[in-house]
Amino acid sequence: GKPYHxxxxxxxxxxxxxxxxxxxxxxxxxxxxxxDDTPDYDAKGNEVKPASHIWYVGKFCMNNARTAHALQHWRxxxxxxxxxxxxxxxxxxxxxxxxxxxxxxxxRKLARTVSDRMEAEGQTTAxxxxxxxxxxxxxxxxxxxxxxxxxx
Numbered sequence: 001g002k003p004y005h006x007x008x009x010x011x012x013x014x015x016x017x018x019x020x021x022x023x024x025x026x027x028x029x030x031x032x033x034x035x036d037d038t039p040d041y042d043a044k045g046n047e048v049k050p051a052s053h054i055w056y057v058g059k060f061c062m063n064n065a066r067t068a069h070a071l072q073h074w075r076x077x078x079x080x081x082x083x084x085x086x087x088x089x090x091x092x093x094x095x096x097x098x099x100x101x102x103x104x105x106x107x108r109k110l111a112r113t114v115s116d117r118m119e120a121e122g123q124t125t126a127x128x129x130x131x132x133x134x135x136x137x138x139x140x141x142x143x144x145x146x147x148x149x150x151x152x
Contacts, residue, residue, distance in 0.1 A: 003042040
């Protein structure tokens with residue numbers, strides 16, 4: 001995926017700032033940054049390899065990298081899941097109009113209602129179970145190591 005700030009979960013703006021002359025260039029440059037071979041940069045300025053990059057590693061390193069990647073981005077995945085869940089249930093035009101007119105107190109009450117509904121529908125438990133499963137896989141992979149019985 002695209003690089004993002006870990007604290008805010010907002011996408012990192014990878015514009016170099018040289019295209020201030022023409023706003024139509026911004027549209028074309030942002031669509032060209034979505035290609036698989038144009039490098040992006042993370043919030044610290046480090047280059048993020050494109051999705052088309054091939055990493056030559058063995059199966060143990062590959063499994064470790066997959067697990068580390070899943071754990072590194074768990075907060076972003078959780079954010080997207082919850083955002084999608086809310087969007088499917090609470091984003092009709094009428095609901096958005098009502099929410100825009102709400103006081104902060106009423107918005108907090110609505111947030112508690114949404115949270116309670118997620119809990120009642122089992123979403124919170126399922127998300128926690130998935131996270132714990134990922135942690136268990138990471139711990140088990142570390143314990144099995146290179147010389148486990150499952151290794152060829």
